[in-house]
Amino acid sequence: MSADVVAGLKWERPRLDVPAAVGEEEVTGIFRFTNTGNDPVAIMRVRSSCGCTVPALDQDVYAPGESGELKAILTVGERAGPQRVVLTVNTDSPGHPTTRLIFQTNIPEVVKLRPRVQVWRQGSARDWREVSIETDPAYTVSLSGDSEADFLFDHELNPVPKTPGSYLLRLRPKGTTERSQTKLIIQVKLPDGKKAVSTIQLLIR
Structure with a gap:
């Protein structure tokens, strides 16, 4: 029996490499099979x-000769x-109950943040820290304005003069009297209206 016949199911491609487009919220891989x-x-x-990846089937039982699809839906988020991602499929077929499917993608980096973490010592001075932001000049960068960090931190976002795409x-x-850990959300708007997000970790400890 060949390696791609598992539990009576013959998988068309046990390994998928799916390209991801800039600004996509989800990347979906489809594993096709036949009993x-x-x-x-x-x-x-x-x-x-x-x-980050949710598997989805149209049904659970497949008759002899019947074909089906297993979808793997990866939520991009900040990735x-x-x-x-490895998907482990368990079936009721004796002798071949388990198979492993591989789902791979490469998500484009929309924005570069340096550094991604800023730390202040508890009780220290309220000194300013800086984060460098770089993205495509065609994109628009803004702050979400509704995260916890907006209430705990002062912030100023300005474009770097004569350097398109840099902020x-x-x-x-x-205040630094209380310990805290929060995220500041960076939003990037693409020309087609899609949005991507990234975050900066802010800690007082």
Whole structure:
């Protein structure tokens, strides 16, 4: 029996490399299969190695000769760069109950933040810190305005003169007497109206 026949299911491609476009909120991979056995096969469970990816089936039981699709839906969020997710499929077919499917994609980095974490010591002076932001000059960068960090920190976001696509973000806490950990949300609007988000970790400890 070939390596791609598992639990009576023959998988068209057990490994998928799916390209991701800039600004996409989700990346979807579709694993197609056929029940090549003589008995119905029930898919009992599909587990994902990452909470960012949700598996989805149209049905659980497939008759002999019947084909189906398993979708793997990855939520992009703040992720960037290469992503690899393993889907483990468990069925009720004796002898071949389990198979592993590989879902890979490479998410374009929309914005670069340096540094991504700023830390103040508890009780220290309310000094300003700076974060460098770089993106495509065609994109628009802004702050969300509704995160917890907007109430705990002063901030100034300004474009860098004569450097399209570059911004300087200045930050300082409104107080340092209490420990806190929060995120400031950076929004990037693309020319087609799509949005991407990234965050800066802000800590007082």
